[in-house]
Amino acid sequence: MRIAVVNNFFPPRVGGSAHMSASLAAQFAARGHEVLAITAAYGEAPAEEERDGYRVVRLPAVKMPQLGLSIDFDMSFVSPRPGNWRRLWKLLDEFKPDAIHLHGQFFDLSWLAGIYARRHGIPSLLTIHTLLISDNKLYGRVFRFLDAVLVRPILRYLKPRYVILDKLGVDYCVERYGTSDENSEYFPIAVDVAHFDKPLTKDVREEHGIGDAPLIVSLGHVIPLRNRLPLVEALPSIVDKHPGVKVVVVGRVYHDAFLKRAEELGVAESLIVTGAVPKEDVPSYFAAADIVTHDLNGGCGTASLEAMLSGTATIASVTEDNYPGIQLRNGENILLVRPDDAEAVARTVVELLDDPEHRAVIARRESAMVRANFGLDVVAEEHLRTFDKLVADADVLR
Template sequence: MRIAVINNFYPPRPGGSAHLAQHLARAYAAAGHEVLVLTATYADAPLDEVSRGVRIVRVPAWTLPKTRFAANFDIGFTSSPKAKTRVFSLLDEFAPDVVHQHGQFFDLTWLSGWWARKRGVPTLLSIHTRLESPLSRFNSFVYATADRMLVVPMMRIHRPKVVVMDILMDRYIEKRYRRVISGKVAIPVGIDPEVLRGGSAEVAFRKLGFDDRPIILSIGHVIPQRSRIALVRALPKVLARVPDAAVVVIGGVYHDEFLQIAEQLGVRDAVFVLGAQPQTAIPDFLAAADVEVHELEGGGFGTASLEALAVGIPVVAAIEPDNFLDIVVEDGRELYITPPIDEANPKADPDALAEVLIGILQSPDAARSAVGANAMRLVDEHFAIEAVARRHLQVLADMAATRPVRSPASGS
């Protein structure tokens, strides 16, 4: 097959969807398929390159101003008349059998969907982000309006089949997009476990400037959906029982309220913020960590948490046991599920979170090792990129096989 992979986010731009798109593109190429990636320009990354059998073309982009409305995230958009011509030309030249898009609200998804509709090419869409705001009703209203006025009409054009990664996304898709998609397929997010294993704790401690303190690692950009507020509110109780514990946050800080709260609570000295780190540095910090925690808003379980599970690090998250739909996890078996504030509020209760963290940090090594072994087995069986790519490829092949035979459209 010829597969076009579309994502405004792609390495070296950091982010979970960027790395998943890269992993899948490489897996498609390794399986013998021709792969073209279209993404937005980023920093000094090459405009056109071939890496591991994948051609990557970066379309000139402009960056959305960093505001609280955009979660202070640097989102690159390519929208322009030249971009439309460029994208259509590249796709016409490549002539994909199927298009795999990432992100429902990016302009490259819209442009490739427009092209696919004109050319009769099926589209598979992986939705990584729910357009919701846990901290602002006004923002939630604006996001819902944008979903209804912009995203839904664009999806209606090419009616993609949608990849459902977890139970919360399934509910969101049913609520927002059910009438404008051609179907759903449940495939979890995938990672490459092997690149995460074998890190050096010594290297991480050297970068941190201290030796062998208990580390509560927190990986991922700090945004309202992953605010770290519950974590710092739990920290005074944790430090009372584990005085030398350190919270290490890796990721861009686009929402800094957690640091202000840490100052107010007098625990700021125990919080180490390293900013975004290259993917190659993550294994070292995982090797040094005693526990990983950042999914505390009741918003699911992302790539960073899976990466910690992959190396056997205990992970604490505010999720439901059936978060992965047909893959059920159990508290204390593969990971630790922290209780919510109450039934109506899925966010982690800081007091309950503190007790969970203390229990992990003070538990015998054998108990943590047992949970870690279960975690690694879970990832290897269900979330390793090879298994996830195989499921994607089967879906893509089925879609390509049902493509109607038609003459190429003329013009754009």
């Protein structure tokens, strides 16, 4: 089977969507399928390369200015660059895909490749990674408007089969895009188990002078949707019980409210902010940590699942039914707090730091749960079964 994987985000850009699309592409290729990945140009990355058994093509792109919105990554779009529509369609004409895997419902590459798929009768899967939501009422209204007048009409035309990663995404897509069980698959986020079985690349504690102090790691870009404020608000209570505690925030800082709040609360000295780190170093940060907290504003994304996989006690803020078909049990195979609940964060962190044996038991159960349900090989196989069915159905209609 020939599978085109399309995502504006792709390595060397870091982030859950980029890593997931690249990891799935590698899995498809490893199983004998021909794969072409099409993405937006990024930094010094080459315009074309071979990686992990498949071809990657990066189209010229325009970087979107950062406006302080809740999804304010350094996003790039290809459609403003002249000729990209023709470049993309020529690539697809030459590749002759049997199926197209689109990533991101509001990215222009997904729209352009989706239009190609629709016009050529090629089945497409669309994975919903990021939701257009914001706690800011004005931004929330703007996002809802964009979903209604722009994204939903485009998706109605494209008619993809949706891949939705969690319950929040299911509820959102039903409301905003009119999805249902008839046009959706519920696959969880894919985690690359093999990546966390490799030797560690560095000694994080030594590098940052942490020594044996209690260590909390929070890994992922800092944006308004993941603002780290619940963790910072919890820090005074945590420091009171464990005065030497350190918090390492790993990721690019697009939203610095947590730093200002730490100064106000007098806990800034407990914070170490590293910026973005290479993917190969991520396991070292999790291995160094006693506890990982990333998704405290509502969610449990790639970084949190990778931390669980690595064998580090991890706190998240979702409900036990967050992943359709996967049973989460708070206090047994995951540690859950309510979104934006600093008191619950402080209480849970202190309890874990006070009881290393319980922390280790929780960590082992979290790791086993992720390996069994979120392993890249498991999730890739689900995708391929869906592609097989979609391609077979399309052949019948031709």
